[in-house]
Amino acid sequence: MELAELRAMLREVVVKACELTSFLQASLLKDEVLSKGDFSPVTVADFACQALITLLLDQRYPLPMVGEEDAKALRENAALAGKVHGHVAKFLPGVTLEEVLDALDRGRHEGGLGTFWVLDPIDGTKGFLRKAQYAICLCLVKDGDILVSALGCPNLPVSFADPESPIGCVFHAAKGLGCVQLNLHDGAEHAVRVDALRGADATYVESYESAHSSHSQHAQIAERLKLGPPRRMDSQCKFGVLARGEASLYLRLSDRDQSIWDIAPGAMVVQEAGGQVTDVRGRPLSFSAGRTVGVPALFASNGMMHEEVLKAIAGMDS
Numbered sequence: 001m002e003l004a005e006l007r008a009m010l011r012e013v014v015v016k017a018c019e020l021t022s023f024l025q026a027s028l029l030k031d032e033v034l035s036k037g038d039f040s041p042v043t044v045a046d047f048a049c050q051a052l053i054t055l056l057l058d059q060r061y062p063l064p065m066v067g068e069e070d071a072k073a074l075r076e077n078a079a080l081a082g083k084v085h086g087h088v089a090k091f092l093p094g095v096t097l098e099e100v101l102d103a104l105d106r107g108r109h110e111g112g113l114g115t116f117w118v119l120d121p122i123d124g125t126k127g128f129l130r131k132a133q134y135a136i137c138l139c140l141v142k143d144g145d146i147l148v149s150a151l152g153c154p155n156l157p158v159s160f161a162d163p164e165s166p167i168g169c170v171f172h173a174a175k176g177l178g179c180v181q182l183n184l185h186d187g188a189e190h191a192v193r194v195d196a197l198r199g200a201d202a203t204y205v206e207s208y209e210s211a212h213s214s215h216s217q218h219a220q221i222a223e224r225l226k227l228g229p230p231r232r233m234d235s236q237c238k239f240g241v242l243a244r245g246e247a248s249l250y251l252r253l254s255d256r257d258q259s260i261w262d263i264a265p266g267a268m269v270v271q272e273a274g275g276q277v278t279d280v281r282g283r284p285l286s287f288s289a290g291r292t293v294g295v296p297a298l299f300a301s302n303g304m305m306h307e308e309v310l311k312a313i314a315g316m317d318s
């Protein structure tokens with residue numbers, strides 16, 4: 001398949017997944033949320049979305065899958081497994097429970113070199129539970145490079161400039177072909193590009209959850225660069241906001257190695273919109289090391305201000 005064709009396929013799959021998660025966000029029940037080993041939440045929607053996307057990709061372009069979730073918890077909880085199966089079957093009539101569980105378990109691929117899908121079915125599950133921002137994040141990685149990517153952001157306003165803005169967009173990108181925003185309410189698409197701001201005119205985004213990255217270190221950088229207050233938001237929607245020029249910088253200074261599904265899809269969207277994504281020493285990221293990036297602290301910028309951010313980080317109190 002050509003890159004443009006792959007990208008259209010990804011867009012179609014992620015639009016379907018947005019429909020599924022929007023429905024589930026509105027109807028989610030307390031007993032449909034579990035806590036994982038690291039105390040982070042996972043819901044019926046995370047499982048259903050990963051299974052649906054894996055099965056749709058199997059029909060169109062089957063490849064190994066590096067996915068966040070697997071079927072272990074569902075194999076121990078028949079009631080929840082039945083619900084997940086029911087939600088997936090609405091999109092894929094006739095699919096069996098075992099096919100759904102098997103699709104989830106195939107998300108355990110180790111990554112590394114080679115060609116595979118990378119999927120975070122719901123990035124920002126805490127935001128999803130707060131009825132705030134979350135993203136469906138999918139990309140295709142070949143030998144560490146990302147070829148195509150799509151970020152579904154069902155709750156993201158189409159434009160922050162418009163107080164009456166409809167919500168829901170999908171950012172999609174293909175290597176060398178740029179980044180496009182699709183608006184879910186009317187199907188309109190337009191190419192997006194990072195802004196060209198720096199210094200006091202520039203703004204930044206960071207995690208809503210202060211446990212996910214260091215808001216205090218971000219504030220030190222912002223002070224040095226004289227940036228205004230941050231916009232806080234869950235999930236890889238932040239990469240989309242940067243890609244369309246509604247922020248100039250996304251800071252993610254953390255001390256926990258990042259999973260590739262948390263970074264790769266969003267990073268591709270920003271790079272194809274003209275921006276830059278590196279670790280805090282300015283080194284580009286590679287996605288061939290396995291299921292994690294091997295980098296805890298990173299940032300994405302409009303490119304214009306990348307050097308000054310690197311200098312501010314180098315001069316920061318540790």
Ligand SMILES: Nc1ncnc2c1ncn2[C@@H]1O[C@H](COP(=O)(O)O)[C@@H](O)[C@H]1OP(=O)(O)O
Nearest residue numbers: 040122123124125207208212233234235256262
């Ligand atoms: N303690 C943590 N440190 C860093 N990232 C975390 C932590 N707990 C959850 N995450 C992940 O942080 C991301 C949330 O994005 P953000 O912090 O930018 O809002 C998600 O990828 C989430 O995974 P998940 O996909 O399970 O929601």
Ligand SMILES: [Mg+2]
Nearest residue numbers: 040041068125
């Ligand atoms: Mg999670």
Ligand SMILES: [Mg+2]
Nearest residue numbers: 120123124262
């Ligand atoms: Mg995530």
Ligand SMILES: [Mg+2]
Nearest residue numbers: 068120122123
């Ligand atoms: Mg997730």
